[in-house]
Amino acid sequence: MVSGEPRLAVRADRTRCCGSGNCASILPEMFDQDDEGLVVVREPYPDAGLRSAVDQAVLLCPVQAIEASPAEPVDARFRFGG
Amino acid sequence: MSLPAYPMQRSDPYGIPRQLAELAARGPVDRVRLWDDSTAWIVTGWREARAVLADNRFSADVGRPGYPHLRPGFRGSRLAAAAGGAGGATMLRMDPPAHDELRRLLTGFFTVRRIATLRPMVEERAAACLDAVQAAGPPCDLISTLAVPLPSLVLCELLGVPVADRPHFEELSVALIDSAATQRQLIGTLRGLSDYLEELVTGKEKNPETDLLSVLVQGPVRDGRMSRADLLGTARLLLTAGHETSASMLSLTLATLLRDRTAWDFLGSAPEAIPAAVEELLRFHTIASAGLSRVATADVTVADQIIRAGEGVIVSVEAANRDPAAFEDPDRLRLDRGARHHLSFGYGVHQCLGQALARVELQVAIERTIRRFPTLRVAEGEGRIEFAHDRMIHGVHRLEVAW
Ligand code: HEM
Ligand code: SF4
Numbered sequence: 391m392v393s394g395e396p397r398l399a400v401r402a403d404r405t406r407c408c409g410s411g412n413c414a415s416i417l418p419e420m421f422d423q424d425d426e427g428l429v430v431v432r433e434p435y436p437d438a439g440l441r442s443a444v445d446q447a448v449l450l451c452p453v454q455a456i457e458a459s460p461a462e463p464v465d466a467r468f469r470f471g472g
Numbered sequence: 473m474s475l476p477a478y479p480m481q482r483s484d485p486y487g488i489p490r491q492l493a494e495l496a497a498r499g500p501v502d503r504v505r506l507w508d509d510s511t512a513w514i515v516t517g518w519r520e521a522r523a524v525l526a527d528n529r530f531s532a533d534v535g536r537p538g539y540p541h542l543r544p545g546f547r548g549s550r551l552a553a554a555a556g557g558a559g560g561a562t563m564l565r566m567d568p569p570a571h572d573e574l575r576r577l578l579t580g581f582f583t584v585r586r587i588a589t590l591r592p593m594v595e596e597r598a599a600a601c602l603d604a605v606q607a608a609g610p611p612c613d614l615i616s617t618l619a620v621p622l623p624s625l626v627l628c629e630l631l632g633v634p635v636a637d638r639p640h641f642e643e644l645s646v647a648l649i650d651s652a653a654t655q656r657q658l659i660g661t662l663r664g665l666s667d668y669l670e671e672l673v674t675g676k677e678k679n680p681e682t683d684l685l686s687v688l689v690q691g692p693v694r695d696g697r698m699s700r701a702d703l704l705g706t707a708r709l710l711l712t713a714g715h716e717t718s719a720s721m722l723s724l725t726l727a728t729l730l731r732d733r734t735a736w737d738f739l740g741s742a743p744e745a746i747p748a749a750v751e752e753l754l755r756f757h758t759i760a761s762a763g764l765s766r767v768a769t770a771d772v773t774v775a776d777q778i779i780r781a782g783e784g785v786i787v788s789v790e791a792a793n794r795d796p797a798a799f800e801d802p803d804r805l806r807l808d809r810g811a812r813h814h815l816s817f818g819y820g821v822h823q824c825l826g827q828a829l830a831r832v833e834l835q836v837a838i839e840r841t842i843r844r845f846p847t848l849r850v851a852e853g854e855g856r857i858e859f860a861h862d863r864m865i866h867g868v869h870r871l872e873v874a875w
Contacts, residue, residue: 400609408572408821408823409575409579410824411584411827413582414583414584414585415831416812417586418584422585423579423584423585424839426579427579427581427582427583428493428576428577428579448811450813450820450823452525452526452818452820453820453821454526459496462527
């Protein structure tokens with residue numbers, strides 16, 4: 391992994407989630423659902439190359455539970471040991 | 473000038489009513505007149521439809537004053553009525569927070585992963601339906617042999633209807649979607665269904681298994697998070713929301729693919745294109761054609777119009793699904809367009825709980841039918857296809873095929 395490679399920060403609000411499964415269905419490598427059907431973010435700092443796929447998940451979420459923003463570079467380095 | 477009457481007459485099974493298209497072309501929010509001379513807002517823009525459906529200031533409670541009723545009596549709004557008509561409200565007509573509490577007891581059964589484990593079962597049931605088509609020989613009606621029974625068989629499996637009860641259950645669920653039934657017959661059917669579900673739940677209480685009803689009986693019902701009335705209402709909702717919808721969508725899908733041989737042959741040669749095609753078919757034939765009804769509980773501005781508290785709103789998802797701002801050249805069926813943002817399963821907290829299951833049913837039915845009968849065609853002669861324009865849910869009565 392290249393040091394300082396741009397990453398996204400993805401958060402999901404489980405109190406809003408209605409278990410529609412849209413995110414888990416279009417981007418299973420990023421999103422999952424727990425036993426109760428609520429969203430679980432599997433990869434909170436994905437590669438920025440996933441931007442458009444993540445945006446699609448944001449768009450499809452029927453209750454606006456998903457948020458994506460560019461991650462602070464320090465976050466990415468910290469998490470991924472770049 | 474008087475307001476246009478709603479619901480509007482459909483003349484082309486592959487299009488939306490002409491008057492609705494005209495209304496949508498004038499702007500995203502407008503007004504219509506209902507059967508009882510009351511008026512309601514109608515939302516036809518994709519962006520505005522999402523805004524209304526995602527806004528909890530719009531209530532789905534059919535009992536609230538101002539809620540737009542599309543026809544007299546419970547024949548009116550089939551989804552709403554069948555769900556709320558015979559005893560107790562169901563989540564479909566409840567608002568948060570009560571809605572969310574009830575829905576959360578169910579979402580675990582409908583996750584993408586959980587539903588994926590049901591795919592082999594759906595394939596097996598589809599194969600059995602296609603065996604029956606084969607055995608019947610041409611000309612054979614695909615609606616009564618495949619489109620109607622498949623979703624019913626899948627629901628039996630999900631709810632845990634014992635094999636011995638299936639003929640009775642199927643009879644009830646077919647009667648429930650029989651558009652020729654009188655109101656009286658329909659009430660009788662709903663009563664029969666309530667009685668049957670009561671018996672089914674009692675059975676699960678005595679001998680729980682691994683199906684959805686048994687799990688609910690042993691968990692949330694036992695520990696008091698779900699009342700028995702809510703359990704019965706939920707069982708009824710799953711049947712009413714999960715049968716006619718899937719059956720209609722499957723019928724329209726088959727009719728559409730048989731009309732366009734290139735589509736049939738394309739999906740036969742490229743089954744990996746089926747999931748995307750299903751999304752486009754869902755968009756193209758928005759079967760909740762009567763729209764999704766809500767009533768404002770506060771003054772809300774939508775596209776510069778102030779919708780006052782107490783006023784009814786009809787979100788025309790079929791018009792929104794043909795909004796050129798969201799779908800280029802919307803009247804054309806383009807199987808690979810990427811139509812996943814359609815509103816055919818609704819939007820907001822009520823977005824279809826069974827959508828993953830509906831997708832699997834449609835994907836499996838298309839794949840299996842094409843594989844088994846690659847040369848399938850509409851049978852020669854008059855009257856082989858009869859569309860159902862008379863229902864609140866858009867569908868097909870008869871589709872006779874040969875091969
Ligand atoms: C192609 C098939 C289907 C279509 C087009 C469809 C469409 C819809 C729509 C539009 C809604 C939202 C109604 C509203 O907002 O007022 C809805 C809700 C619902 N659907 Fe489906 N549906 C389908 C299949 C199914 C299946 C197979 C099941 C279950 C087995 C199911 C269960 C439900 C339930 C329980 C709700 C209520 C959710 C809530 O209120 O939170 N549906 N469906
Ligand atoms: S799309 Fe939204 S509501 Fe649906 S599971 Fe994901 S986070 Fe939850």
